[in-house]
Amino acid sequence: MTNVSSVLAEIENLSLYQQTQILALLEERLISGSQVTQITKDVKEMRFSRGKVCPHCKGENILRNGKYNNKQRYICKNCKKTFSDFTNSATYNSKKTLDKWIKYAKCMLNGYSIRKCAEIVEINIATSFFWRHKLLNCISEFLGVGSVDGVVEADEVFFAYSYKGTKPINMPRPSRKRGKQVKKRGISKEQVCVGTALDRQGNLIIELLCTGRMTSEELKRLYINRIGEDSILCTDSHKSYMQFAEDMELEHKRIKRGKHKEDIYHIQHINSLHSNLKRWMSRFNGVATKYLNNYMKWHKWINTFSSEKESIRVKNFIVHSNISHNYTKIKEFKNSQPIFM
Numbered sequence: 001m002t003n004v005s006s007v008l009a010e011i012e013n014l015s016l017y018q019q020t021q022i023l024a025l026l027e028e029r030l031i032s033g034s035q036v037t038q039i040t041k042d043v044k045e046m047r048f049s050r051g052k053v054c055p056h057c058k059g060e061n062i063l064r065n066g067k068y069n070n071k072q073r074y075i076c077k078n079c080k081k082t083f084s085d086f087t088n089s090a091t092y093n094s095k096k097t098l099d100k101w102i103k104y105a106k107c108m109l110n111g112y113s114i115r116k117c118a119e120i121v122e123i124n125i126a127t128s129f130f131w132r133h134k135l136l137n138c139i140s141e142f143l144g145v146g147s148v149d150g151v152v153e154a155d156e157v158f159f160a161y162s163y164k165g166t167k168p169i170n171m172p173r174p175s176r177k178r179g180k181q182v183k184k185r186g187i188s189k190e191q192v193c194v195g196t197a198l199d200r201q202g203n204l205i206i207e208l209l210c211t212g213r214m215t216s217e218e219l220k221r222l223y224i225n226r227i228g229e230d231s232i233l234c235t236d237s238h239k240s241y242m243q244f245a246e247d248m249e250l251e252h253k254r255i256k257r258g259k260h261k262e263d264i265y266h267i268q269h270i271n272s273l274h275s276n277l278k279r280w281m282s283r284f285n286g287v288a289t290k291y292l293n294n295y296m297k298w299h300k301w302i303n304t305f306s307s308e309k310e311s312i313r314v315k316n317f318i319v320h321s322n323i324s325h326n327y328t329k330i331k332e333f334k335n336s337q338p339i340f341m
C-alpha cells in the first residue's frame, strides 16, 4: 500500500539529482494545474469585460443556456446560435487539453522552432505549425495596431520577400535560397518594408507597410489617427517622413546618420529594437511573407510583456490569445495572403 510516508522514505533513498527531478516535475504539475483554472477564469472575465457578446454576430442580447461538459453555454437572441466562453478562440475545438497549449506557449516565448515545440509538447509538426499561427492570429488581433504619443521614433525595417509555402504555380519568380538577408541599401520590390513607431512609454506600432521604399502616402495610411496630436516625430533623413510630418502637422526632428546627441531627440531606441528584431528573426530561416505580420506581433508581444516573470507571461499569452474571436480553420489558413496596412 502506497502512502505519503512510504513515498517520502523512498525519496530519501534517491540521489540529490533524482530528488531535484521529482521537484521539477511536481512544480510543473502544480503550476500547470493552477494555470488552467486561472486561465479559464481570466478569459471569461476579460473576453466579456463589457458584457457578453455573441462571437457569431456580435449581438449583445445573450441568455444562459445550460451547461455542457460542465461548461456554461449561452444563446444569442439575435442569431439564435449558442456558444461557450472559449468559442472561436485560439484553443477552441482543440482535441488537446489546455495544459498542452500552456506548454506550447512556454516554448513559443522561448522562441523555439516548430520542430522543437512539437517534440516538447508531443504533437506532430503540422499541428505545431498550425498552433503557432492560430495563437499568433489571435495575438495580432488582441494587440491591434495600437497608437503612440509624445516623443515618437519612427523607422522602417526590411525583410526579403519570401514565397515559401506558396505553390510553384502561383509564384512570380523562382524562390530565393532561404533566409537570405537583404541590406537596406538598394531597396527593391523584392523587399518587404515594415513600418515601426515607438514612443518613450514603450508603445509600439509595427506593421507591414509595402514592398520596396515607402512613400509619404503609405506612411499616412498606416499612422493616421495613431500618432498623438502634439507628438514630436524623430526619424532618419528619409524624405518620405518630411512630407508625412508636414501633412500630419507634426513637429519633426531629422536625425543624421551616426549622430549621437545628448539630446532627448534621437532614434536609438528604435534602432536597437530593429537590431533585436533582426537577430530574433534570424533563427526562423526566412519567414514566408504571408506570415511575417504574425512574427512581428509575436515579437511585439514579447517586447511589451518582457518584465513579467515567466509563469505569468505564459499564462497571459494563452489568455490574450483566447480573448479575441479569431478562430482560424486549416483551409482558410493555407490560402492566406500578406496583409499590408
Ligand SMILES: [Zn+2]
Pocket: 054, 055, 056, 057, 058, 059, 076, 077, 078, 079, 080, 081
Ligand atoms: Zn449572435
